[in-house]
Amino acid sequence: MIEDEKPNGFGIVKIDAGQLHSISADNQLITISNENLKLMQLSNNAESIGLRQLLQLHNDDSSRSLLQMKQEEVLPPAIDIGSTCLSNTNQASNGSVQAVKPAIFKANISETLPQTNLSISLGSSLGNQNVFPGSVVDEKGKMSSVLQQASKSLHLLPKPPKPVLAGLEVNAGMVPQIRVARPPVEGRGRNQLLPRYWPRITDKELQQISGDSNSTIVPLFEKVLSASDAGRIGRLVLPKACAEAYFPPISQPEGLPLRIQDVKGKEWVFQFRFWPNNNSRMYVLEGVTPCMQSMQLQAGDTVTFSRMDPEGKLVMGFRKATNNAVVQENLPSAIPNGTLSSESLFSGVFENLPIISGYSGLLQSPKGSTDPHLNALSKHLSSTGGDISWNKSGKHEDRIREGLLLPSMLTPERKRTRNIGSKSKRLLIDSQDALELKLTWEEAQDLLRPPPSIKPSVVTIEDHDFEEYDEPPVFGKRSIFAVRSTGGQEQWAQCDSCSKWRRLPVDVLLPPKWTCADNNWDQSRSSCSAPEELTPREIENLLRLNRDFKKRRIAAFTRPTQEHESSSGLDALANAAILGDNADNSGTTSVATTTKHPRHRPGCSCIVCIQPPSGKGKHKPTCTCVVCMTVKRRFKTLTMRKKKRQSEREAEIAQRNQQAWGPSEEAEVDSSSKHVSSSHLNPFENEARSANELESKSQSSN
DNA sequence: CTTCTGCATGGTGCC
DNA sequence: GCACCATGCAGAAGT
Numbered sequence: 001m002i003e004d005e006k007p008n009g010f011g012i013v014k015i016d017a018g019q020l021h022s023i024s025a026d027n028q029l030i031t032i033s034n035e036n037l038k039l040m041q042l043s044n045n046a047e048s049i050g051l052r053q054l055l056q057l058h059n060d061d062s063s064r065s066l067l068q069m070k071q072e073e074v075l076p077p078a079i080d081i082g083s084t085c086l087s088n089t090n091q092a093s094n095g096s097v098q099a100v101k102p103a104i105f106k107a108n109i110s111e112t113l114p115q116t117n118l119s120i121s122l123g124s125s126l127g128n129q130n131v132f133p134g135s136v137v138d139e140k141g142k143m144s145s146v147l148q149q150a151s152k153s154l155h156l157l158p159k160p161p162k163p164v165l166a167g168l169e170v171n172a173g174m175v176p177q178i179r180v181a182r183p184p185v186e187g188r189g190r191n192q193l194l195p196r197y198w199p200r201i202t203d204k205e206l207q208q209i210s211g212d213s214n215s216t217i218v219p220l221f222e223k224v225l226s227a228s229d230a231g232r233i234g235r236l237v238l239p240k241a242c243a244e245a246y247f248p249p250i251s252q253p254e255g256l257p258l259r260i261q262d263v264k265g266k267e268w269v270f271q272f273r274f275w276p277n278n279n280s281r282m283y284v285l286e287g288v289t290p291c292m293q294s295m296q297l298q299a300g301d302t303v304t305f306s307r308m309d310p311e312g313k314l315v316m317g318f319r320k321a322t323n324n325a326v327v328q329e330n331l332p333s334a335i336p337n338g339t340l341s342s343e344s345l346f347s348g349v350f351e352n353l354p355i356i357s358g359y360s361g362l363l364q365s366p367k368g369s370t371d372p373h374l375n376a377l378s379k380h381l382s383s384t385g386g387d388i389s390w391n392k393s394g395k396h397e398d399r400i401r402e403g404l405l406l407p408s409m410l411t412p413e414r415k416r417t418r419n420i421g422s423k424s425k426r427l428l429i430d431s432q433d434a435l436e437l438k439l440t441w442e443e444a445q446d447l448l449r450p451p452p453s454i455k456p457s458v459v460t461i462e463d464h465d466f467e468e469y470d471e472p473p474v475f476g477k478r479s480i481f482a483v484r485s486t487g488g489q490e491q492w493a494q495c496d497s498c499s500k501w502r503r504l505p506v507d508v509l510l511p512p513k514w515t516c517a518d519n520n521w522d523q524s525r526s527s528c529s530a531p532e533e534l535t536p537r538e539i540e541n542l543l544r545l546n547r548d549f550k551k552r553r554i555a556a557f558t559r560p561t562q563e564h565e566s567s568s569g570l571d572a573l574a575n576a577a578i579l580g581d582n583a584d585n586s587g588t589t590s591v592a593t594t595t596k597h598p599r600h601r602p603g604c605s606c607i608v609c610i611q612p613p614s615g616k617g618k619h620k621p622t623c624t625c626v627v628c629m630t631v632k633r634r635f636k637t638l639t640m641r642k643k644k645r646q647s648e649r650e651a652e653i654a655q656r657n658q659q660a661w662g663p664s665e666e667a668e669v670d671s672s673s674k675h676v677s678s679s680h681l682n683p684f685e686n687e688a689r690s691a692n693e694l695e696s697k698s699q700s701s702n
Numbered sequence: 703c704t705t706c707t708g709c710a711t712g713g714t715g716c717c
Numbered sequence: 718g719c720a721c722c723a724t725g726c727a728g729a730a731g732t
Contacts (some may be wrong), residue, residue, distance in 0.1 A: 026732085187714095226723055228725095233705090235704090235707095237722060241721090253708085275708065275710095278719095280720065282722070
């Protein structure tokens, strides 16, 4: 037995040589026994190196003889990381492996190691177990035998996962936390499983699936849920090859019910069926909606299908598509994102490679992004019903596995998602696109201006002054604020016509379109023909300072949100707004863009500052965040002020009436005039009062 | 009117 | 070029 114990949580990988009979390669048989394991010497072959390292890792006994194998004896597909598909003695005419025993992952929870333990046994003859005794509910009695036959039949091994092994080569010193397990080659399907369906299951997940039992978990395949899979239709489209390989054979479109257990142990019955499609079939699992809802799955999440042996029970697991760097750090062995798992996987695999880990950082899903802008974007985009899955394309996923990722990673400036807009790609948004969107957002923030004609009224609430605008912010011309060497502030704006920079008073708010002709503050430069005031060097300096300021600002945005992961949406925006103001007043900044009203002060959290232009992301009525509380306080104060004004007016009217009617009828007139006068004199006020009354009632009831 | 069902269509990736 | 598969769509069935 080869055994390796890695202290990093990878757990124990056991290769039970007792069960490991042979590896077939190029018409040769390599016998591996307990006593004499031959190390496959794999020279430069990337896959071989991966294998060698794997095997070396597994060999913790220095006295144990090394496995030896000539390079040509190694079948690329024979062993994979985490996948232990070994062929039996069947050989193809072309020399490739024809049949492979299923990879068996035995979740050995009874091990005493503190880490997750995993035994990978290389089963020799488990084909017969690969039936679905508990799975087929009403299939004809022959089902099991049919399946057994099917399982026994020989099939092509999927193509070697070169990229994975190539990845291992790069990752020489590490053992990935996430397994890319080549699925067992069995079943009826002769189609090769596409790599994107290969199960990537972690120790944790295996443990989760196997629970306390000592059952052997055979990861079969996985699928990233599409919008239609996760939709209300309740149909999960199964990859044809997977369905034909691992599910019972069906001859009728009606199919048969399948019992599938989820990770909680709950058993679901789905209709496994197919539709004729062209000259092919399209396999679906019907009735999955309750299960999806139970697991709270949505598009972009991943469902995994495994089998528990020897029971043969089908088990369904899932991975949520939340790709959060923090989650990755805290839960190193979990796959945080099915759709982004490749990134996750490889960021783990290559985490000692700066360029890749950096790239991985770029690839953080906005969903879990620490950037409030991306959070907001995510929120906004996810409002489309979860259709945005924030994943890279399947192509990308494949590219990663096929070893083509590195070049693309090395050129991060190249967009990897070719087409966001196309129908099929609309769910796939590249993180760089998100970045572009983020920048657009930034720019949009820069363009926000309060209406120039509007002067805010100041509302004092609990000793805090709030500026109140009757009108929403508008988009205005972008300008740059600078501090003169003399200490005074100035504003610079660029002419839309001649692109010259003009100096403006600091409190000027420009319309979106502005030219030199609109420069009412400097008549000598109110024409595009007037020379520029600044030298090119000064302009460059101005722009550079502005860029620096923006960078610092973005950094300030990101840092506090990382510290407060829980805050998001408007909270984050509010924090960002406050921080932005602090940054403005740091004293070190000589150039500042006008992202907010110039009169806004540090700590201002008024709705103008913190509400995103889209209006999206409103908080729940029960939310008690700073923003919501502020808004509530403001509303309360305004209501009180209105009430006060109302009562003053009423008192005034009453007083007038009193003067007109005389003091003797005061009581009677006063009581009636309240309604008469208010409704007669000012129906709007009456309405407002009713609203106020309602409001006060609701407030008192609260 | 909504939901379900069965099939068709077209984009995309693989060979 | 072909196969796969995500999704659209029309008719049926249900509410």
